[in-house]
Amino acid sequence: MVVVMSQYYKFMNECAEIDLNDLKDVLLIIKRYFKDSNYSDLD
Numbered sequence: 001m002v003v004v005m006s007q008y009y010k011f012m013n014e015c016a017e018i019d020l021n022d023l024k025d026v027l028l029i030i031k032r033y034f035k036d037s038n039y040s041d042l043d
Contacts, residue, residue: 008030 011030
């Protein structure tokens with residue numbers, strides 16, 4: 001899980017300049033990533 005969070009923060013750092021208007025899309029991508037990774041506990 002620690003590795004996943006590290007990758008998550010790295011991803012966020014790489015997308016630091018993203019528009020707030022695209023934040024929903026980013027959250028959907030992250031949620032889908034966790035879902036595809038079978039992290040059902042994160043919902």
